Amino acid sequence: MDFLAENNMCGQTLLRLVSRGNAIVSEIQRLSDFIPPVFKRTPGSRDGGDARYDGILFDFHYFKSPELFENKIESNPELVDLDEEFRDNHIELLTRFYLVFESVFKFIVDLNRFLEELEEGIFIQQTLETVLLNADGKQLISEALYLFGIMLLILDMRIEGGTRERLLVAYHRYQGADADSSAIDEVCKLLRSTKYVVGQKRPVGYPEDYFKRAELPDGFVALLIGRLRTDDIYNQISAYPLPEHRSTALATQAAMLYVILYFAPQILNGEQAKMREIVDKHFPDNWVVSIYMGVTINLVEAWEPYKAARSALNNTVEAGNVRQLAELYVGKVKKLRKDVAYFLTEGVLVEEFVLDRIPKIMSCLRDANVTIRWLILHTNATVADSFHSRVRKLRESVASVLPSQEHVFLLLIDTAMFEHLMRGMFAGLLEGKQRKWGELKEDAAGRMSELAEYFSGEKALARVEKNEKLMAYFNNLATQIGSLDFADSTAAGRKIVQLIAALEEVQEFHQLEGSLQIKQFLSDTRKILHQMIRTINIKEEVLVTIQLVADLSYAWRLIDAYTSFMQSSIQSDPTVVVKLRSTFLKMASAMELPMVRIGQANSPDLVSVSHYYSGELVSYVRKVLQIIPQTMFKLLRNIISIQTHRLREVPTRLEKDKIREFAQLDERYEIAKLTHAVSVFTEGILGMKSTLMGVIKVDPKQLLEDGIRKELVQNVARALDQMLVFAKRPGEFEQKLQTLAEAMDGFRRSFEYIQDYVNIYGLRIWQEEVSRIIFFSVEQVCNGFLKTKVYEWESEYQSTAIPIPTFPSPPGEQHAVNFMGRLAHEILRLTDTKTTVHVHQMHAWYDSKTNKEVMSIKHFSNLQKAVGTFGLVGLDRLFCFMIVRELQRFTTQYRRILGLGGGGGGARDRTGSNASGGRSRVSAAGAAGGGAPNALHGALKELSKALEP
Numbered sequence: 001m002d003f004l005a006e007n008n009m010c011g012q013t014l015l016r017l018v019s020r021g022n023a024i025v026s027e028i029q030r031l032s033d034f035i036p037p038v039f040k041r042t043p044g045s046r047d048g049g050d051a052r053y054d055g056i057l058f059d060f061h062y063f064k065s066p067e068l069f070e071n072k073i074e075s076n077p078e079l080v081d082l083d084e085e086f087r088d089n090h091i092e093l094l095t096r097f098y099l100v101f102e103s104v105f106k107f108i109v110d111l112n113r114f115l116e117e118l119e120e121g122i123f124i125q126q127t128l129e130t131v132l133l134n135a136d137g138k139q140l141i142s143e144a145l146y147l148f149g150i151m152l153l154i155l156d157m158r159i160e161g162g163t164r165e166r167l168l169v170a171y172h173r174y175q176g177a178d179a180d181s182s183a184i185d186e187v188c189k190l191l192r193s194t195k196y197v198v199g200q201k202r203p204v205g206y207p208e209d210y211f212k213r214a215e216l217p218d219g220f221v222a223l224l225i226g227r228l229r230t231d232d233i234y235n236q237i238s239a240y241p242l243p244e245h246r247s248t249a250l251a252t253q254a255a256m257l258y259v260i261l262y263f264a265p266q267i268l269n270g271e272q273a274k275m276r277e278i279v280d281k282h283f284p285d286n287w288v289v290s291i292y293m294g295v296t297i298n299l300v301e302a303w304e305p306y307k308a309a310r311s312a313l314n315n316t317v318e319a320g321n322v323r324q325l326a327e328l329y330v331g332k333v334k335k336l337r338k339d340v341a342y343f344l345t346e347g348v349l350v351e352e353f354v355l356d357r358i359p360k361i362m363s364c365l366r367d368a369n370v371t372i373r374w375l376i377l378h379t380n381a382t383v384a385d386s387f388h389s390r391v392r393k394l395r396e397s398v399a400s401v402l403p404s405q406e407h408v409f410l411l412l413i414d415t416a417m418f419e420h421l422m423r424g425m426f427a428g429l430l431e432g433k434q435r436k437w438g439e440l441k442e443d444a445a446g447r448m449s450e451l452a453e454y455f456s457g458e459k460a461l462a463r464v465e466k467n468e469k470l471m472a473y474f475n476n477l478a479t480q481i482g483s484l485d486f487a488d489s490t491a492a493g494r495k496i497v498q499l500i501a502a503l504e505e506v507q508e509f510h511q512l513e514g515s516l517q518i519k520q521f522l523s524d525t526r527k528i529l530h531q532m533i534r535t536i537n538i539k540e541e542v543l544v545t546i547q548l549v550a551d552l553s554y555a556w557r558l559i560d561a562y563t564s565f566m567q568s569s570i571q572s573d574p575t576v577v578v579k580l581r582s583t584f585l586k587m588a589s590a591m592e593l594p595m596v597r598i599g600q601a602n603s604p605d606l607v608s609v610s611h612y613y614s615g616e617l618v619s620y621v622r623k624v625l626q627i628i629p630q631t632m633f634k635l636l637r638n639i640i641s642i643q644t645h646r647l648r649e650v651p652t653r654l655e656k657d658k659i660r661e662f663a664q665l666d667e668r669y670e671i672a673k674l675t676h677a678v679s680v681f682t683e684g685i686l687g688m689k690s691t692l693m694g695v696i697k698v699d700p701k702q703l704l705e706d707g708i709r710k711e712l713v714q715n716v717a718r719a720l721d722q723m724l725v726f727a728k729r730p731g732e733f734e735q736k737l738q739t740l741a742e743a744m745d746g747f748r749r750s751f752e753y754i755q756d757y758v759n760i761y762g763l764r765i766w767q768e769e770v771s772r773i774i775f776f777s778v779e780q781v782c783n784g785f786l787k788t789k790v791y792e793w794e795s796e797y798q799s800t801a802i803p804i805p806t807f808p809s810p811p812g813e814q815h816a817v818n819f820m821g822r823l824a825h826e827i828l829r830l831t832d833t834k835t836t837v838h839v840h841q842m843h844a845w846y847d848s849k850t851n852k853e854v855m856s857i858k859h860f861s862n863l864q865k866a867v868g869t870f871g872l873v874g875l876d877r878l879f880c881f882m883i884v885r886e887l888q889r890f891t892t893q894y895r896r897i898l899g900l901g902g903g904g905g906g907a908r909d910r911t912g913s914n915a916s917g918g919r920s921r922v923s924a925a926g927a928a929g930g931g932a933p934n935a936l937h938g939a940l941k942e943l944s945k946a947l948e949p
Contacts, residue, residue: 003136010123014140019601021147022594026609032158039166056083059165087174089789098171105187108214149259161193208265221263228257239548254282255291268306275312288377294556301388326401332371340414355534368415369549375408409565413579420582437535444528448478489536553590567627574684581688614694629707635674636750682758710802719743721807724819726826741865771870772797777820778874785881
């Protein structure tokens with residue numbers, strides 16, 4: 001029975017477990033991007049974050065005496081309010097984090113349960129030994145333990161120990177009785193802090209002590225390591241027949257072995273022979289390993305604490321060997337670039353050429369991918385570079401041999417293009433294989449029938465004597481060709497070879513040798529038969545091999561090091577986007593690593609996981625191609641500058657001798673040149689065609705529009721943030737608004753100019769994006785007035801593809817949050833009733849001391865030009881929130897001071913003590929009646945003072 005058959009409970013249980021493991025890893029990575037900054041802050045430190053929350057967020061010290069911590073919160077009314085507010089805003093996110101933490105714990109529990117059931121014979125005729133003998137079984141059971149190790153490592157890399165503890169404690173406190181106490185205890189034991197920090201030296205005993213927290217059956221890890229040491233469990237060597245490619249063929253298995261060895265640290269420490277065998281087989285020419293979707297480790301640093309592992313690796317990282325390997329692979333780059341460039345030459349990759357040279361083409365692809373892999377892994381910095389000198393020296397030693405990383409990049413994009421063309425060609429050949437073979441067979445049989453008819457002597461104008469033997473011979477050949485069976489390719493191939501030999505022999509007959517027409521006819525028939533052999537030999541195995549050797553999962557993160565080369569090449573030649581498209585598709589193939597098991601298990605997680613990785617890839621594509629809108633905006637700035645400052649407006653009436661003066665040919669030529677450059681960039685990105693990146697379809701026109709929107713948002717948001725900063729100098733407000741209005745008008749005019757050249761709706765984009773920036777900023781300022789906050793990632797105005805940037809507030813302006821807050825506060829400051837007087841007839845505010853105008857209708861006109869209608873609407877909303885807050889504060893304080901009760905949540909503020917004193921004085925004054933007007937006046941004055949903001 002097939003191990004993965006639906007009725008095989010053992011195989012299906014293991015498959016579902018591995019599928020779940022891949023989904024958990026993707027969820028960990030997804031959630032790690034949404035950790036609120038307050039959880040990353042160490043209480044009492046000065047590493048940023050909001051110190052207000054130090055009193056309600058705790059690590060595992062909380063569990064030693066929870067009553068002490070809870071009493072501390074309950075004794076402070078402000079902390080109680082803050083704690084309630086924090087719970088309401090974060091409980092959903094905390095629950096999601098806890099569920100992923102719990103799923104890690106449940107994964108190892110389920111793996112142990114599976115192993116126990118396997119040992120007890122629950123799965124009929126299956127034991128651990130038989131599972132390890134099965135091709136699918138040994139893959140799945142190795143992947144299960146490997147994935148658990150990956151979960152633990154990625155958790156520590158993406159969510160540091162202290163952050164995990166604060167998340168777990170917060171969930172425990174807020175969830176209370178709803179939480180499963182037994183499960184949360186075990187989760188806390190498994191995921192307590194390891195003290196590991198990315199970019200710093202590892203703690204002693206890390207990660208083996210971390211891995212020991214999960215108990216595994218005796219002998220299980222040893223059996224797995226033994227199988228991984230000796231077998232090629234994924235049968236990859238068939239795709240890499242050359243001995244020097246063996247380490248690449250076993251790279252996936254090597255990554256699994258690296259992780260699983262931490263479950264058996266005694267092998268790393270003391271079993272020299274086993275470690276020697278492991279290194280000789282898996283790491284003879286490499287010491288940087290990608291363990292999961294681009295997460296790389298350097299064995300020199302990773303195995304330094306382990307005597308046997310360190311000793312076994314010494315030969316690989318010996319200086320002479322490192323230099324020799326670097327020179328070997330760098331030397332291959334030039335030759336491979338030349339070979340790949342030849343194959344990419346227009347007209348070379350035709351069907352006949354490809355089918356005749358499949359072995360040579362596949363050899364070139366293997367060499368290119370192995371070379372690219374080795375150089376990308378060994379020339380890019382890992383986290384260990386920052387604190388480990390030997391790791392840094394090894395990388396520098398390799399990098400010194402390589403003239404420039406650009407050579408690797410150029411080989412990468414050419415190879416990706418070559419692979420893409422080969423995939424497309426072979427996919428087309430496979431699809432039409434049977435149809436084409438049938439057409440060729442019919443053509444060859446027809447030719448033989450025509451020759452038989454020719455020698456019958458009855459064909460008009462043939463002028464040839466009747467030859468019954470040749471007629472019968474060719475009729476027989478036609479019958480044999482017609483009887484060839486496509487389904488039995490082996491027999492058909494042998495028969496075709498015999499037919500070709502027969503046609504070569506018959507050509508030697510005296511009667512045929514002298515006829516050039518017949519010789520040509522026979523030659524063409526032989527070519528058709530040769531084509532039939534090529535066609536029937538087109539196998540799907542070629543596509544499978546291309547897929548295997550083209551794997552780029554190891555560079556899922558490292559590819560970012562080549563972003564600058566991609567962008568500079570686009571700036572030099574926008575048509576290179578076509579090659580980059582092939583590179584992005586090559587990266588998309590990396591998603592098969594986590595997706596294959598989820599797909600096999602028909603898991604509902606398939607959509608979520610595929611969307612996560614596809615989204616990551618599309619985000620990277622957007623990042624690379626953003627250089628096009630950026631460059632377009634630079635060109636636009638030059639165009640607008642010329643139009644605004646150098647071009648003169650042509651008058652309605654113009655004298656003939658001044659036409660040349662107003663023509664300004666040089667300036668107009670410069671504008672035309674810049675406009676053409678904008679159009680070329682547009683054509684470059686549109687040449688990319690619609691592309692499916694994983695499960696997300698990328699439309700180049702939409703990509704261009706999103707890129708232009710993103711660049712507009714970046715520029716407008718930066719201008720608003722930088723220009724709306726006030727130093728509280730006289731006349732500064734109007735000057736700032738005028739400067740901002742000019743900048744906004746420049747952006748608007750540039751969009752009006754560009755829209756026809758890039759085929760976008762400029763006015764619509766302008767209005768949508770400016771309104772989004774304004775309303776998002778207002779929403780973030782209004783959070784200060786709300787108990788339930790709207791965080792960035794929850795905002796309806798925020799977008800992943802076109803993010804609105806946030807900027808740190810200037811010193812002393814933190815309370816304003818962003819430019820909208822600063823603008824609102826500046827308007828309130830300029831119109832403050834304590835320092836200004838409003839004159840209704842003049843529609844203006846005047847300084848009460850100097851009688852100078854500080855705000856008038858013209859300021860609001862400039863304000864409208866600067867921030868537009870959307871800005872005025874945003875200010876209106878912001879002022880409404882401020883009014884509501886002041887009314888709430890007034891009613892709360894008024895009721896308290898007059899002893900009416902019914903105070904709201906705003907009672908706990910800095911005015912509480914003053915208000916209490918004011919209330920007693922008002923009561924005393926009221927008791928005194930009319931005989932104490934001075935006392936009543938004093939009490940009311942104190943009430944007024946207490947209500948001041």
